[in-house]
Amino acid sequence: MIRRSALPFIVIGIATFAVVAWYARFTWLELGNPSIVTGYTLLVLMLMLGFFNIRKRLSMVPVGRTSLLLAFHVAAGLLAIALFWLHTGTLWPTGSYERILAVLFYLVSLTGILGYIILRSLPRRLTQTGIEVVYERIPAELGEIREKVEALTLECTEKTGSDTVAQHYIGTLNWFFRRPRFGLSHLVGGDAAGHWLRGPGGAARRYLNDVEKEYFDQILELGTLKILVDRHYACQDLMKKWLLVHVPLSMAVILVSIWHLLLVNVYAI
Amino acid sequence: MASARLPNLGAGNYFGLGELYAAWKNPEIQEMALHTSLSALGYVDILRVPAPILEEHVFPFMETPTSTTMEIAGTPVADDALMEWAVEERFVNATRVMVIDLDRCVRCDDCVRACASTHGGNPRFRRHGRTFDSMMVANACMHCADPVCMIGCPTGAIHRSVEHGTVIINDITCIGCATCANSCPYNNISMVAIRNPDGATITDPDSGKPIFKATKCDFCDGQPGGPACVRACPHDALKRVHFQELNPAGMAT
Numbered sequence: 001m002i003r004r005s006a007l008p009f010i011v012i013g014i015a016t017f018a019v020v021a022w023y024a025r026f027t028w029l030e031l032g033n034p035s036i037v038t039g040y041t042l043l044v045l046m047l048m049l050g051f052f053n054i055r056k057r058l059s060m061v062p063v064g065r066t067s068l069l070l071a072f073h074v075a076a077g078l079l080a081i082a083l084f085w086l087h088t089g090t091l092w093p094t095g096s097y098e099r100i101l102a103v104l105f106y107l108v109s110l111t112g113i114l115g116y117i118i119l120r121s122l123p124r125r126l127t128q129t130g131i132e133v134v135y136e137r138i139p140a141e142l143g144e145i146r147e148k149v150e151a152l153t154l155e156c157t158e159k160t161g162s163d164t165v166a167q168h169y170i171g172t173l174n175w176f177f178r179r180p181r182f183g184l185s186h187l188v189g190g191d192a193a194g195h196w197l198r199g200p201g202g203a204a205r206r207y208l209n210d211v212e213k214e215y216f217d218q219i220l221e222l223g224t225l226k227i228l229v230d231r232h233y234a235c236q237d238l239m240k241k242w243l244l245v246h247v248p249l250s251m252a253v254i255l256v257s258i259w260h261l262l263l264v265n266v267y268a269i
Numbered sequence: 270m271a272s273a274r275l276p277n278l279g280a281g282n283y284f285g286l287g288e289l290y291a292a293w294k295n296p297e298i299q300e301m302a303l304h305t306s307l308s309a310l311g312y313v314d315i316l317r318v319p320a321p322i323l324e325e326h327v328f329p330f331m332e333t334p335t336s337t338t339m340e341i342a343g344t345p346v347a348d349d350a351l352m353e354w355a356v357e358e359r360f361v362n363a364t365r366v367m368v369i370d371l372d373r374c375v376r377c378d379d380c381v382r383a384c385a386s387t388h389g390g391n392p393r394f395r396r397h398g399r400t401f402d403s404m405m406v407a408n409a410c411m412h413c414a415d416p417v418c419m420i421g422c423p424t425g426a427i428h429r430s431v432e433h434g435t436v437i438i439n440d441i442t443c444i445g446c447a448t449c450a451n452s453c454p455y456n457n458i459s460m461v462a463i464r465n466p467d468g469a470t471i472t473d474p475d476s477g478k479p480i481f482k483a484t485k486c487d488f489c490d491g492q493p494g495g496p497a498c499v500r501a502c503p504h505d506a507l508k509r510v511h512f513q514e515l516n517p518a519g520m521a522t
């Protein structure tokens with residue numbers, strides 16, 4: 001799961017943790033306040049983590065590859081979690097303000113880890129569809145599929161004079177073709193969509209004559225294509241949207257931490 | 270008999286040397302057959318050296334050659350499929366093809382944004398293209414060994430950079446005639462309406478029509494950090510490689 005390029009950063013992260021932990025203990029033995037050591041290290045680390053957002057916008061600045069920065073980010077993020085525990089000395093602090101900070105911090109870390117897993121596992125699932133669709137093109141692509149299906153349905157009714165396919169479209173298939181479906185199943189690698197298309201979606205087939213069947217099979221084929229596009233939609237959407245949770249939360253954590261630092265210093269006076 | 274493609278030979282490779290050498294070494298064998306045949310994929314310069322010259326001036330002074338062709342040929346068919354595909358799609362010309370490993374690519378378009386932000390807001394490639402297995406050859410100029418796009422440019426605006434060997438367009442001398450865009454067999458040149466810094470299109474004072482210029486990947490000519498698209502990919506999914514490095518093993522790092 002973790003890329004080889006991240007390993008050096010993880011080793012450095014573990015070493016940093018050891019040094020900070022040792023120094024914090026040393027400060028404690030000297031009757032100093034170890035929270036100052038761990039707290040400031042944590043703050044600097046969080047600023048570095050948050051800086052990733054700014055760095056990504058400055059792609060013209062030729063320093064380092066983004067892939068290395070990501071490896072650093074992941075290692076530093078994991079180090080931050082360890083330092084957070086070292087700093088608070090508990091999984092769940094007591095003060096209500098500290099609890100808000102802890103919840104935010106845990107959410108950023110959790111979304112970070114989940115996001116990493118998402119980004120590492122979903123691309124392969126998209127490759128396996130055998131098609132490539134640019135995210136912004138997906139609505140148009142689905143629209144084209146639906147138009148083709150509706151044209152086939154209409155043509156079938158006109159040609160055969162029977163409305164069985166049309167009724168099935170209105171009653172059942174329309175639900176499927178109207179918008180992306182079975183998102184959750186696509187995300188976890190399930191085949192609920194295929195199962196539906198073979199079951200309720202294809203149920204009308206046995207009531208059709210040969211000419212109708214020809215049309216119907218073309219419709220089901222478009223349904224199979226739509227499943228692949230739906231899978232792209234579900235996976236690409238999640239790969240984009242998790243960042244919309246991770247990034248604002250990370251900004252909130254940084255702001256609340258700075259506020260926390262100010263408060264602590266005010267009370268210390 | 271069906272034929273199978275063996276390796277693609279490039280500079281520094283031999284073809285048929287082993288057989289010629291063996292024929293010279295063993296004159297008692299009358300018929301010395303070539304095991305393989307050679308086809309050219311692009312333009313080839315041929316310099317004919319008669320066998321007697323080799324026999325007199327080269328063979329006596331060289332070690333017995335190993336048959337490189339047959340050696341490389343011992344690869345499984347599955348490994349050749351990629352090369353077959355690349356040859357079919359005419360990617361053999363590429364010196365800097367953009368390949369994206371789809372198993373790694375999270376489709377974030379950071380590469381496209383990086384290209385746009387280093388090129389006045391217009392990306393110079395499309396993150397779309399032919400795919401083979403988990404590999405996509407994106408629609409970006411591959412900086413061909415034989416750039417057909419350079420033939421017929423009336424002002425010489427499209428040219429090869431002397432320093433890097435990349436194919437680039439001089440914006441100032443490009444008159445927007447689209448000759449290069451129409452000749453690129455891979456559709457990797459776009460005609461783009463040029464804009465002033467406020468984003469408004471610039472029009473020709475005589476005709477009132479927008480002025481177009483040819484744009485394509487310039488391999489980030491003049492950018493100190495090299496190709497921005499490669500640097501921007503957070504997942505190391507995008508690479509620029511020579512056609513002969515176009516293989517799955519070369520992609521994974």
Ligand code: HEM
Nearest residue numbers: 049050052053074077078080108109112113115116250503
């Ligand atoms: C705890 C403090 C953290 C902060 C303040 C933070 C902040 C950020 C920021 C600002 C971005 C930039 C997103 C963008 O602009 O594209 C980002 C991206 C990311 N973060 Fe975090 N993060 C934290 C922890 C983590 C952790 C623990 C992990 C996982 C192990 C993680 C994994 C990621 C990943 C995978 C990306 C996306 C990279 C990409 O594809 O571009 N983060 N984070």
Ligand code: SF4
Nearest residue numbers: 410411413416418453
């Ligand atoms: S523009 Fe087309 S023909 Fe010219 S070098 Fe690029 S890919 Fe080759």
Ligand code: SF4
Nearest residue numbers: 384486488489496498
């Ligand atoms: S090398 Fe530069 S110009 Fe070419 S596609 Fe990449 S970013 Fe764009």
Ligand code: SF4
Nearest residue numbers: 374375377378380502
């Ligand atoms: S930056 Fe990398 S991961 Fe993102 S779309 Fe481009 S190639 Fe894919």
